[in-house]
Amino acid sequence: xxxxxxxxxxIHVEMKTKSKMFSSSPNYFGAxxxxxxxxxxxxxxxxxxxxxxxxxxNAIRVSNLLNMEIDHTLYFDRKNYFYSDLPKGYQxxxxxxxxxxxxxxxxxxxxxxxxxxxxxxHMEEDTCKxxxxxxxxxxxxxxxxxxxxxxxxxxxxxNGYEAMKYVDKIREIVVFSNVSDGKMEExxxxxxxxISLRPVGESKFGTKVEIKNLNSVSNVQKAIDFEIRRQxxxxxxxxxxxxxxxxxxxxxxxxxxxxxxxxxVDYKYFREPNIAPIYLSDxxVQKAIDTCLPSLDQKRDYYLSLGLNIDEANQVLLSxxxxxxxxxxIEGKKYVKTLWNLLMGEVxxxxxxxxxxxxxxxxxxxxLVTLASLIDSGEISFNQGKKILQEMVKNDDDPKxxxxxxxxxxxxxxxxxxxFCKEAIKNNxxxxxxxxxxxxxxxxxxxxxxxxxxxGKVNPQLVSKVMKELIxxx
Amino acid sequence: MSYLDKTIVELHELLLKKEVTPLLLAxxxxxxxxxxxxxxxxxxxxxxALEFASSLKECEEDNLLWGIPFVCKDNISxxxxxxxxxxxxxKDYVPVFDAEVIRKLKDKKCVLIGxxxxxxxAMGGTGTTGHKGVTYNPYDPSKTCMIxxxxxxxxxxxxxxxxxxxxxxxxGDSIRKPASYGGLVGYKPTxxxxxxxxxxxxxxxxDHVGFFTRSIEDGAILLNALQGYDPKDGSSxxxxxxxxxxxxxxxxxxxxxxxFKEIIDSINDKVxxxxxxKSIDNLRxxxxxxxxxxxxxxxxxxxxxxxxxxxxxxxxxxxxxLDGIKFGPRGEGNTYQEVMMNSRTKGFSELIKRRFVIGxxxxxxxxxxxxxxxxxxxxxxxxxKVNEVFEKYDIIYSPCVSKARNxxxxxxxxxxxxxxxxxxxxxxxxxxxxxxxxxxxxxxDDGFPFDxxxxxxxxxxxxxxxxxxxxxxTLGYKNLSIEKVVK
Numbered sequence: 011x012x013x014x015x016x017x018x019x020x021i022h023v024e025m026k027t028k029s030k031m032f033s034s035s036p037n038y039f040g041a042x043x044x045x046x047x048x049x050x051x052x053x054x055x056x057x058x059x060x061x062x063x064x065x066x067x068n069a070i071r072v073s074n075l076l077n078m079e080i081d082h083t084l085y086f087d088r089k090n091y092f093y094s095d096l097p098k099g100y101q102x103x104x105x106x107x108x109x110x111x112x113x114x115x116x117x118x119x120x121x122x123x124x125x126x127x128x129x130x131x132h133m134e135e136d137t138c139k140x141x142x143x144x145x146x147x148x149x150x151x152x153x154x155x156x157x158x159x160x161x162x163x164x165x166x167x168x169n170g171y172e173a174m175k176y177v178d179k180i181r182e183i184v185v186f187s188n189v190s191d192g193k194m195e196e197x198x199x200x201x202x203x204x205i206s207l208r209p210v211g212e213s214k215f216g217t218k219v220e221i222k223n224l225n226s227v228s229n230v231q232k233a234i235d236f237e238i239r240r241q242x243x244x245x246x247x248x249x250x251x252x253x254x255x256x257x258x259x260x261x262x263x264x265x266x267x268x269x270x271x272x273x274x275v276d277y278k279y280f281r282e283p284n285i286a287p288i289y290l291s292d293x294x295v296q297k298a299i300d301t302c303l304p305s306l307d308q309k310r311d312y313y314l315s316l317g318l319n320i321d322e323a324n325q326v327l328l329s330x331x332x333x334x335x336x337x338x339x340i341e342g343k344k345y346v347k348t349l350w351n352l353l354m355g356e357v358x359x360x361x362x363x364x365x366x367x368x369x370x371x372x373x374x375x376x377x378l379v380t381l382a383s384l385i386d387s388g389e390i391s392f393n394q395g396k397k398i399l400q401e402m403v404k405n406d407d408d409p410k411x412x413x414x415x416x417x418x419x420x421x422x423x424x425x426x427x428x429x430f431c432k433e434a435i436k437n438n439x440x441x442x443x444x445x446x447x448x449x450x451x452x453x454x455x456x457x458x459x460x461x462x463x464x465x466g467k468v469n470p471q472l473v474s475k476v477m478k479e480l481i482x483x484x
Numbered sequence: 485m486s487y488l489d490k491t492i493v494e495l496h497e498l499l500l501k502k503e504v505t506p507l508l509l510a511x512x513x514x515x516x517x518x519x520x521x522x523x524x525x526x527x528x529x530x531x532x533a534l535e536f537a538s539s540l541k542e543c544e545e546d547n548l549l550w551g552i553p554f555v556c557k558d559n560i561s562x563x564x565x566x567x568x569x570x571x572x573x574x575k576d577y578v579p580v581f582d583a584e585v586i587r588k589l590k591d592k593k594c595v596l597i598g599x600x601x602x603x604x605x606a607m608g609g610t611g612t613t614g615h616k617g618v619t620y621n622p623y624d625p626s627k628t629c630m631i632x633x634x635x636x637x638x639x640x641x642x643x644x645x646x647x648x649x650x651x652x653x654x655x656g657d658s659i660r661k662p663a664s665y666g667g668l669v670g671y672k673p674t675x676x677x678x679x680x681x682x683x684x685x686x687x688x689x690x691d692h693v694g695f696f697t698r699s700i701e702d703g704a705i706l707l708n709a710l711q712g713y714d715p716k717d718g719s720s721x722x723x724x725x726x727x728x729x730x731x732x733x734x735x736x737x738x739x740x741x742x743x744f745k746e747i748i749d750s751i752n753d754k755v756x757x758x759x760x761x762k763s764i765d766n767l768r769x770x771x772x773x774x775x776x777x778x779x780x781x782x783x784x785x786x787x788x789x790x791x792x793x794x795x796x797x798x799x800x801x802x803x804x805x806l807d808g809i810k811f812g813p814r815g816e817g818n819t820y821q822e823v824m825m826n827s828r829t830k831g832f833s834e835l836i837k838r839r840f841v842i843g844x845x846x847x848x849x850x851x852x853x854x855x856x857x858x859x860x861x862x863x864x865x866x867x868x869k870v871n872e873v874f875e876k877y878d879i880i881y882s883p884c885v886s887k888a889r890n891x892x893x894x895x896x897x898x899x900x901x902x903x904x905x906x907x908x909x910x911x912x913x914x915x916x917x918x919x920x921x922x923x924x925x926x927x928x929d930d931g932f933p934f935d936x937x938x939x940x941x942x943x944x945x946x947x948x949x950x951x952x953x954x955x956x957x958t959l960g961y962k963n964l965s966i967e968k969v970v971k
Contacts, residue, residue: 060716175764
């Protein structure tokens with residue numbers, strides 16, 4: 011018997027707003043435990059929620075990018091349950107009226123483009139973080155109240171590859187719209203997968219298993235592919251699938267049982283009485299959409315129009331932050347290729363070697379643009395440029411000053427170049443005959459010799475030209 | 485010389501003339517609070533009050549509240565001052581922030597003397613269920629008749645002239661009903677007019693912060709100070725502030741007032757009815773049009789069950805934070821469930837648990853349609869009908885209670901009688917619709933005062949005070965307190 015998998019994915023995205031969903035506490039990752047906390051986050055009696063406007067703008071933007079209908083009236087509900095990570099004893103969410111509904115994304119599946127429908131997108135608040143130790147549990151309220159958007163797909167996904175592509179697409183959208191870091195490993199993008207199998211042609215759904223704790227896009231794929239094999243195995247041997255929650259064990263590369271699901275919890279939803287319905291004007295919604303940053307696809311098209319090839323464009327776009335830095339470099343639409351080479355070559359390897367994020371890179375874009383202009387004008391060679399850059403990363407000094415101090419200037423005097431070339435030819439008769447016999451490498455060797463004789467100060471392009479003319483004359 | 489049986493307006497005159505100082509007033513209030521025989525206090529903040537009062541030197545002429553002592557119900561957050569909600573589960577809770585109303589009164593240089601008792605977590609109307617036991621009615625030396633609740637301590641302190649005003653909260657009638665047993669002006673505003681930031685939530689869609697005073701004018705002064713948009717309260721009203729003193733003395737000529745016949749019919753007490761009818765005559769004599777009209781009895785009967793379902797449902801959720809992990813004496817247990825269950829079992833009284841069960845039950849998926857959502861519908865029906873009345877009338881006028889003396893033990897047994905369902909519970913209409921609602925004394929029954937209530941259209945708080953002022957003038961019960969009555 012052949013089975014088909016029915017897969018739905020719920021994605022929680024932590025928004026990187028300045029403050030929390032309903033309180034004014036700062037919101038960022040990595041602070042000391044319990045330092046980003048206000049009375050509301052700890053559910054002190056008498057505190058009241060106020061809705062974070064930026065979070066609403068973000069939710070509108072993502073809803074729009076997911077082609078959703080956007081509700082112009084905001085309602086919030088309470089989801090009631092007791093748990094040690096839930097400060098108020100309820101979570102404020104949007105149960106009845108999600109801000110976005112009925113959307114879709116297009117992904118690249120193994121069979122070409124595929125539309126994955128999205129049922130809903132709603133805003134809610136995160137719980138606190140728990141650290142379970144041997145006989146006790148530590149609570150960190152920094153995360154409590156972090157704004158979340160939850161995106162729920164319809165069960166259109168058929169296999170691990172499609173799931174991986176779907177999650178990747180959502181990640182790309184929330185990252186490039188500047189809504190979230192989208193870091194699965196840090197938990198700022200978390201996904202829960204619901205998966206059931208049914209015989210091909212059957213319309214009834216099989217028993218649903220939920221997979222949690224998926225901390226990378228590739229684990230989403232692996233977990234689902236494993237789970238499909240596991241469930242098919244059980245079904246083929248006449249077993250039945252039990253409704254349960256599983257997690258992905260990275261070392262074993264398989265899903266393992268977390269808990270059996272009993273009757274689902276009754277969350278006793280009701281409208282949050284402390285937040286009156288909020289009416290969003292058409293102008294507000296439209297402005298949120300119009301002021302959204304360009305998508306990855308839009309950025310790629312732009313880079314291609316400036317002369318980068320597709321691989322180059324994609325390389326910059328691997329990182330949202332890197333592409334933003336690149337955007338600042340190419341604001342003048344000049345020296346694009348040289349800037350790309352500097353950024354993706356010298357700068358990137360410097361950042362990697364020193365474990366610095368591009369956002370913390372000391373060199374201002376305008377100084378890097380100056381450097382590129384020196385290179386492209388022939389004032390200095392690319393290699394000299396690299397030397398200057400090595401100085402620039404220390405204090406972000408003006409590259410022209412560094413050039414002066416280091417005495418780096420490319421010599422383009424044809425007379426000087428010619429005499430260097432003649433000397434090289436004289437010293438290396440063997441190379442001349444090699445070259446004439448078709449060995450191209452001999453020519454590069456000769457140019458290298460000129461660079462050596464000139465201590466690297468002559469313009470290599472001119473050297474090649476002069477050298478060729480001289481040899482041809484011989 | 486005693487000063488605290490005077491109104492805010494009278495005290496301001498004395499403060500201006502330097503006949504008395506804030507420190508002297510604070511000292512007198514604290515002395516009285518310490519000797520209070522009615523169990524009205526959770527905490528007396530002697531040190532803070534005296535310190536603050538001594539810092540007040542020059543009376544601000546245009547600030548009528550300057551240097552005036554007051555007390556506050558203990559479900560309103562006060563920074564660094566114990567705030568218990570009269571519940572064991574919060575017996576050691578010291579807030580880290582001031583409620584907005586406290587902040588405003590501090591700005592006005594009012595001097596907080598103490599925190600007052602309430603029915604546990606403001607859930608109750610008898611003044612008997614706080615963790616410190618029964619709060620007594622100052623008018624009743626035999627201590628057998630209730631002061632009512634839930635704002636029992638705040639009511640008792642003003643009735644006993646410990647302070648000239650106090651803050652309370654009102655979810656069903658928790659200010660306006662005790663105001664009747666204490667012979668005070670008791671007011672709750674239009675929902676959203678006074679910030680609830682810092683009020684421990686019981687049922688936010690019905691909750692209001694309000695106050696007790698001994699005169700209508702004092703109330704209008706206080707409302708001027710307490711009203712205003714607060715960004716910390718998402719339900720706070722913008723652009724609805726007016727000077728409530730401006731039209732205060734404009735009288736009732738041409739004002740349209742109605743009385744629900746069904747409410748009058750549910751009251752048998754002759755003293756109450758006579759006084760109420762006399763007050764109607766007074767209003768008419770001042771030029772008001774007062775009509776007795778009929779209001780659907782089934783809607784009036786539905787008030788209490790509707791109130792119970794909605795308030796208990798919201799309450800069970802609002803108090804879910806009190807789980808022994810962040811607040812309250814921590815229960816023993818090996819799992820978080822055990823810790824929470826044991827904390828909550830010990831921390832709440834039986835009455836509270838009963839209300840939580842009712843609330844939870846009505847929110848269960850299988851019951852929600854039949855109970856919670858049906859109660860919401862009933863609330864809408866009642867409010868729509870009342871709004872229809874407000875198309876023709878400016879004010880709804882009614883007696884607050886079915887009798888002045890309500891025994892703590894015994895009381896009204898038949899919870900399905902009209903006397904209970906209607907006469908004793910109709911004030912919750914003000915909470916359902918978020919209407920401004922004001923109680924004021926209209927009579928005495930053998931040494932026990934009782935009030936009537938004026939409820940107006942939303943945003944028309946000012947008019948309610950205006951009518952209240954005119955009525956007060958005709959009745960002679962202004963600035964009632966046990967000291968006045970004894971004299």
